[in-house]
Amino acid sequence: MNYKNAKVILPEYLVKELQKYFQGGYLYIPIxxxxxxxxxxxxxxxxxxxxxxxxxxxxxxxxxxxxxxxxKYHLSTHAIKKIVY
Known part of the structure; x- marks a missing residue:
């Protein structure tokens, strides 16, 4: 996971808005x-x-x-059975 500085990639107004809710930590933004x-x-x-x-x-x-x-495939017999049946 890559961390970016919000000040570098977000507009200033958005950074200030985020700081109202969360500061000084890592925030995960899902896809x-x-x-x-x-x-x-x-x-x-x-x-x-x-x-x-x-x-x-x-x-x-x-x-x-x-x-x-x-x-041959370095799997358990149970795994092979799941594949073939």
Whole structure:
């Protein structure tokens, strides 16, 4: 998280208005709902997991056992079952 000095990025009238409510600390301003990204979209991790899970499902349908998939992908057998079933 990057902290910015309000005096540098906000107009003076807005800084004075904020100071009526809060001074001398860190204030988190959340992203507007319309601009919010879903989990993993920004980093690309969601797509990586989708590709990995597709491979796991294909290998399972080609006869690979749950135990061998768990070892290969470093996941628990429970996690593999959740993916393939």
């Amino acid at each position: 507007h709902k319309e601009n919010q990204k879903a989990w993993g979209e920004l980093s690309g991790y969601k797509e990586e997991l989708k590709q990995r899970n597709t491979c796991i499902i294909q290998e399972f349908h080609n006869g690979c056992s749950i135990n061998s998939l768990a070892k």
